[in-house]
């Protein structure tokens with residue numbers, strides 16, 4: 001595909017997203033109907049679509065509209081691309097730009113458009129992050145780093161870097177966590193690499209790894225909101241942990257047994273009604289459902305679909321999860337709270353609310369992770385009974 005044809009494909013996909021289709025679904029539908037597209041084409045089209053979704057508001061400003069064509073024009077104009085070269089009507093490229101489209105609009109004048117956030121989230125970012133609000137909002141407009149977790153139960157960092165580089169995948173160590181590697185080249189080869197097949201590496205954000213690495217003791221551990229099991233797998237490779245995984249929706253854990261087998265670790269799956277029988281645990285990790293605001297680089301649609309009502313509901317779910325998980329702990333155990341949110345209402349405020357409901361508990365540790373080149377935005381806190 002030519003660069004112009006890739007842009008035209010992205011325009012069609014963005015129009016489908018505009019009609020209500022989820023981004024991943026629209027991309028899959030396009031890929032199924034476009035067998036001629038190679039892996040480089042698919043990656044380039046995907047990048048265009050996600051670049052727009054991350055910067056939808058400023059793209060609409062610079063493209064003077066909300067449809068796929070306007071958004072692509074706006075995004076490409078912002079990035080300084082050769083617009084007439086990409087919209088030349090040749091082959092499968094989109095039609096040439098009209099006079100109106102060639103005419104660039106004035107600069108952005110409001111904060112929400114400059115930060116690419118819905119209006120209502122701007123004050124929340126400011127209250128939550130202070131001076132870090134602007135760099136966080138701007139960082140959320142960039143592509144996320146591709147980060148691997150080296151499975152230290154199977155290999156070590158140096159050997160893993162060497163083996164990956166033999167397969168054409170270059171990496172550098174990530175300062176957030178000793179097990180984390182940032183991929184600097186050959187990312188598309190990872191899923192078919194021997195290192196991946198042999199369970200020596202997993203995809204995992206570095207802040208996510210650092211949250212697990214900060215968990216203090218080893219022993220009987222419950223990942224209470226295990227989902228796909230990213231953190232449960234990391235926990236299982238750490239120290240002498242005996243890890244169990246639970247999720248209110250067990251289907252979310254369906255890939256976990258195969259992933260655990262590949263990683264050569266054991267993880268027991270526990271159903272909700274069996275939790276009490278398996279308690280007490282030394283550690284209960286609550287990686288709670290949240291706005292995902294710290295990871296909106298990877299899932300940008302969440303930024304536009306979140307509402308104040310949904311955010312309020314999430315805080316109620318977060319409180320309920322902590323209250324249900326706390327009684328599962330052994331005396332002296334640690335309740336670990338984590339979110340991939342940058343919003344104080346989901347982070348420090350939930351810890352404060354928990355301590356108000358449970359005056360015999362204290363917070364012994366907490367850390368925020370910024371959205372930057374090293375990793376996603378995360379928050380974690382350790383709670384113990386006095």
Ligand SMILES: C[S@@+](CC[C@H](N)C(=O)[O-])C[C@H]1O[C@@H](n2cnc3c(N)ncnc32)[C@H](O)[C@@H]1O
Nearest residue numbers: 225226227228229230231247248249287288289
């Ligand atoms: C942020 S995700 C977990 C991600 C996972 N820990 C990982 O690292 O891959 C949150 C998970 O919490 C689960 N969840 C939602 N409400 C819950 C509840 N009341 N109790 C337990 N799990 C819940 C969701 O089904 C979802 O899988």
